[in-house]
Amino acid sequence: MAGSERPIVVVGASLGGAKAAQALREAGYEGGIVLIGEEHERPYERPPLSKGFLLGKEPREKIYVHPPQWYAEHDVTLRLGTPVVSIDPAAHTVTLADDGEVAYSKLLLTTGSVPRRLPVPGADQDGVLYLRRVEDGERIKAVLRPGARIAVIGAGWIGLEVAAAARSAGAHVTVLEAAELPLLRVLGREVAEVFADLHRDHGVDLRFGTQVAELTGTGGTVNGVRLGDGTLVDADAVVVGIGISPATALAEAAGLTVDNGIKTDQHLRTSDPDVYAAGDVANAFHPLFGTHLRVEHWANAVNQPQTAARAMLGEDAVYDRVPYFFSDQYDLGLEYLGYVAPGDYDQVVFRGDRAGREFIAFWLSGGRVLAGMNVNVWDVTDPIRELVRSQRVVDPARLADPDVPLDKL
Template structure:
């Protein structure tokens, strides 16, 4: 492609950095501008609730590329800068100072922001969310100094932080509005498993619980008031109620959006000169035959290679199965595949749940494997993906039999 072409990437997380890498790996010799809202070099986010809180990794350990890499590969990385708007007709990106950048191709990797609660006290200085390294640094300090943490939300972030807090001896209460943790993602069987894991490690996990307000004294949060009037004391509060995809600029620019920015199998948006990756990309998945949007690390890691080829006019299809992982206490897991809310599935377990060493499979009405989660069982992800990808029915009894190889 001609060296006078200018490609702009909006979003300086893992997805944006990997698009810049992939463009150069595909021998694009034109201009590349990467707009990063944070002041830090692009970094990966999973360690924020895992190794960084555990104190085993620092920011340089999970930074994607060094400053030298961007310089040596002639990527114009603009830290502390994001786009306020873009115009896909004029092919311009508007910057905060009112200036504009012309582009030939545009990549959206704007990620998500933490959801907040519209309740009294939510703006107190010791009420936190977790999305950035600054958030993680603040939480790390809390875990070092405060001994009573209340977490609102029993999703992946809330439970991972709870595990790190308990490892440091912090008293933790987790408040969840649903009947079980992770029930929307994993269903009741595995939600019950994770509830048991956390209660065994001393977490005061309260489900079917509605939060009414965060109680404050002298401006500081001192507890969380529940709908029934109960007050749960706290020295700090973490709000972990999910993420909101940053799709406002895309919607304002006239791109097709739903829960995310709609993209095809090549990650192309409704405008042929704009691609989208990561948390915001709602893809018509070519293997799953349904629109999906996945807010996990593997998506931001792997989609950019396809998006870059699409920007370069090359044939590309993103057909990887969704994948994510979580580490909580001595429980490590990997999840492959996809089950949507309301899907008619049942869980078949292979191994011993009580010993916390098993693989759970989600089977549809035709006994086809839709997803699999291996817990403290390793080197089986590829075989799980093969079972999903085959689209063939399986015998549930044989699947559950550990004497029969997958």
């Protein structure tokens, strides 16, 4: 059994990893903390990469979680550019790519996720871009210029935010999506149509029900996307946003239970009692919803490490926050609270001006609010969160009536 003098080790020098180190110190933990990351950048936040940073409105320095001196000031050993190649739960050690070894008392995995690669011929050419790391953001930002032809494959959150940034930069944008509408699996048809209209109104060429057959190019540089029906979409750059996969290889090789991420209990503890997981990679049991959830959004990376830190220190900490995410596209801003599995709702109720894109949408099942999304309507997250958490049956007519305060439902 590991001795108490061993440090707490965090694998993944990400937003989640940095927040875990911070939470441990704020909880009064005085032992060693080792934060290990394969990137050479100190921990940073990813949402700006597809929003303010990509738009040129937010300088690079703003993306970082802490200033450079914070880690030394809080006695956190930060090891960057240091991939972890294996975990030995029995010995309580992690092995690094340089053959070094670090012992741990408790281990937290915040390894995040990796972009899914496009499995077609020509996808390895120059000019085929993915957005996950800060250097990816810089590459994409460099091609977003007036008159550039940008093809975006995938109409999820990342794809749509990149499309909005590209149009704002004056580029010509074509979005290619296999489904009938953007965000269809996440939002359902009723709300997905709002985003299709938004991007059309801003001059994006949206093409749904498309299959990508290959990426064409000359001299190893991409110049177009050939679709399944033979159509060629010319492109100076192609941005691929077809989803992400949890980075579970380390956990799987170590014998931890992996199922759509690293499976954890409500305390973020894995199948090994001294190993925890948080952020994109964690498929955590959520006591409010009675199921395991893996949420690929900023709020989990910010908040889950606080629970994991307290749990590693022996507290009965439970992660039961209502899932939250946000997005900004053109002049549309939104916040979403709750969780709806595809097809699990039976009604969508709109409050406000849907056509004018100032509304709140609620997803209901059996009269209970599963999730709510406020679009260009602000200061309503608290009552929406309470509606979701309460699981009480509401009157849809009153829910739709803007004259009925949300906290009176």
